[in-house]
Amino acid sequence: xxKTTQPTSMDCAEGRAANLPCNHSTISGNEYVYWxxxxxxxxxxxxxxxxxxxxxxxxxxxxxxxxxxxSTLILPHATLRDTAVYYCIVRNVGTDKLIFGTGTRLQxxx
Amino acid sequence: xxxxxxSPRYKITEKSQAVAFWCDPISGHATLYWxxxxxxxxxxxxxQFQDESVVDDSQLPKDRFSAERLKGVDSTxxxxxxxxxxxxxxxxxxxxxxDTQYFGPxxxxxxx
Numbered sequence: 001x002x003k004t005t006q007p008t009s010m011d012c013a014e015g016r017a018a019n020l021p022c023n024h025s026t027i028s029g030n031e032y033v034y035w036x037x038x039x040x041x042x043x044x045x046x047x048x049x050x051x052x053x054x055x056x057x058x059x060x061x062x063x064x065x066x067x068x069x070x071s072t073l074i075l076p077h078a079t080l081r082d083t084a085v086y087y088c089i090v091r092n093v094g095t096d097k098l099i100f101g102t103g104t105r106l107q108x109x110x
Numbered sequence: 111x112x113x114x115x116x117s118p119r120y121k122i123t124e125k126s127q128a129v130a131f132w133c134d135p136i137s138g139h140a141t142l143y144w145x146x147x148x149x150x151x152x153x154x155x156x157x158q159f160q161d162e163s164v165v166d167d168s169q170l171p172k173d174r175f176s177a178e179r180l181k182g183v184d185s186t187x188x189x190x191x192x193x194x195x196x197x198x199x200x201x202x203x204x205x206x207x208x209d210t211q212y213f214g215p216x217x218x219x220x221x222x
Binding site for chain 2: 034036041042043044045046049087093094095096097098099100101102103
């Protein structure tokens, strides 16, 4: 499975867009990019995933570069409740395995 | 919205005691996973079930950990005997085959 690289921590002002980057330079053609987040002392929450195209749902947008070597998760209007650790994970289409790294700790401040 | 259920939410035990955690996956999800998360790290897969069969238990410490999913629905993870290093969050997740995993709230284990 491809490794991902994320910044250790980020800050964002409430109401502004939070842009969380992820590098996955060794991703292969049959691997999805998944994003989860984990609020303190809770289980990871699924946010969004994509293969090649950009994706949007009610929680976030996922922008994947054309070469698929990096992606950005966008929370369009961050709130205090978005403070969490965000995990970017690459999952092979043929397996169910998720390999978590240490993620990005996003702090949203008033 | 359907959720993965886990119990207990918190467990404190003394070392050398036995502990058990229970997980009820989202209805219809054939695949069930148990993860362990040590403080400050991401979750690590311990065991994966497809229906009632184990498909991956390569990271399960089999000398003290066991997991079962007898009827292919709910599952139990047991530790016997517990050691100090087992203190962690134990997470259960479920998914349809080859699809998105959804996690439960976890069980936080403290071994004294």
